[in-house]
Amino acid sequence: MKILVLTGAGLSAESGLPTFRGMGGLWNGLRVEDLATSDALARNPGLVLDFYNTRRQQIAKAHPNAAHVALARPQFATKHKVIVATQNIDDLHERAGSSKVSHIHGSIFEAKCNACWRSWSASYDLDPEDTCPHCDEPAVRPNIVLFGEAPKETRMIEQAIKKADLFVAIGTSGTVHPAADWVRQAKVSGVRTLEINTAKTIVSEFFDETLRGAASEVVPRWVASMIG
Structure with missing residues (x-):
């Protein structure tokens, strides 16, 4: 997948x-x-x-939390083709072990x-x-990327959305564009969508499935279920 x-x-x-x-x-x-x-x-x-x-x-x-670590699990990347894109300017994904992370807002x-x-x-x-x-x-x-400047790697990510089987948004508010539009693009492309967040966001209604709770608790469980 x-x-x-x-x-x-x-x-x-x-x-x-x-x-x-x-x-x-x-x-x-x-x-x-x-x-x-x-x-x-x-x-x-x-x-x-x-x-x-x-x-x-x-x-x-700061240190990577359990969600960062779960997304970097070798078994997860081995069983599925996983691309991680982040709106965050930190390096916590990399320190947790993820490789080839796309930083939409830079580092x-x-x-x-x-x-x-x-x-x-x-x-x-x-x-x-x-x-x-x-x-x-x-x-x-x-x-x-400062306010008013164009995000990075958006074309690559939008192409990846079209080719994906599953689009997952974790800890995003759904207010920052163009990332806020990507769930809609996924829906148009027939891609299944999942939102993981502590509370409802302004784009929650566009997701096929939502999981509520702290990412450090929910993401490890979700990754484990995907590994099987």
């Missing part, structure tokens, strides 16, 4: 990583949404980089240059004075 798994902020929240809403909506007295934009980066790069440096430090201290552990657009691994704090190792321009930023 070909399975496409989409994971969202609710999955990483169970590892202690707060979502934007979970951060109380503010960081150092500023609205988080006002920091996560290309305009904010241009106006005050030091402030925006400090915000993401803090996020990177939080993520580095906090990568940097890129706003001048030449090349990217590289960067697990260190970024500073406005940092220069690009490729073009030497001081235009370094986290390699993540």
Whole structure:
């Protein structure tokens, strides 16, 4: 069976990583949404980089939870062709053992240059004075998708949806596009759909099946049932 798994902020929240809403909506007295934009980066790069440096430090201290581990089980990938796509900018899927994870919103552990657009691994704090190792321009930023920017790898994921036998959304709110539209695309393509979440979302009605509860509890049971 070909399975496409989409994971969202609710999955990483169970590892202690707060979502934007979970951060109380503010960081150092500023609205988080006002920091996560290309305009904010241009106006005050030091402030925006400090915000993401803090996020990177939080993520580095977090650990994969039971849901991450279950999705990375070798038996699961052996019995089924599993593709994992995530809206999360952390590396918890990889640390749990998943390979070839598609990061729709990029990775906090990568940097890129706003001048030449090349990217590289960067697990260190970024500073406005940092220069690009490729073009030497001081235009370094986290390699993540800011509000208003286009998500990554969407064409590949949309093609994978059409070819999948099962589309599974775990811990996603159903409010962020284009991921919020993918369950509809799956339905049009005749793909079976499953939602795993703690509560009903605005797209729950489009799923063929829903499983309610914490991902760290529900996902391991579901994976075990798929392995047989």
